[in-house]
Amino acid sequence: MKHRQGGKISGRHTSVTDDAALVVDAVSKLSTVSRIVLAGIQRKKASKRLGFKDVDAGVRISVCSPASIQIIYVYATDREAVKQTAKGVMG
Numbered sequence: 001m002k003h004r005q006g007g008k009i010s011g012r013h014t015s016v017t018d019d020a021a022l023v024v025d026a027v028s029k030l031s032t033v034s035r036i037v038l039a040g041i042q043r044k045k046a047s048k049r050l051g052f053k054d055v056d057a058g059v060r061i062s063v064c065s066p067a068s069i070q071i072i073y074v075y076a077t078d079r080e081a082v083k084q085t086a087k088g089v090m091g
Contacts, residue, residue, distance in 0.1 A: 009036045017041060019048065019090065020063040020070040026089045032078040033058075039071035050090055052083050061086055 002021040008028050016024055016038060027033055046069055051062035058075040059082045076082045 008033055009038065014038065015041060017063065017065050017068050017070050019065045020072060022089045023050070023061060023063055023086045024072060026085050027074055027076075027082050030076065030078070030081055030085060032081055033074055033076045035075040037073040037075075039073070042069045043067065044069050048090075050086055052086075054079055059083060063090075 002016050002018065009024065020038075024036060024038070028036055045067065046064035048066060049064045051064065053060045053062075055073065058073065059079050061072045061074060061082075063070045063072060074082050
């Protein structure tokens with residue numbers, strides 16, 4: 001478990017899963033990203049994958065790991081850049 005806060009990252013939760021930390025670190029470097037909000041971590045069995053859903057101001061990313069799921073809201077003007085960057089770090 002890692003923690004991320006400050007800069008573009010806001011919200012009450014600072015804990016991130018290892019896989020979510022990779023995504024957060026990568027997308028936070030994009031100039032089109034204005035804010036990242038971390039949601040709580042759900043303990044569930046899932047296969048390792050990313051899920052994307054367009055929302056009003058950006059993209060909701062579901063980062064699924066073998067033991068947990070974490071939702072990340074990324075506020076950005078270029079949704080496709082966010083998706084491609086996240087896919088790039090998760091392989």
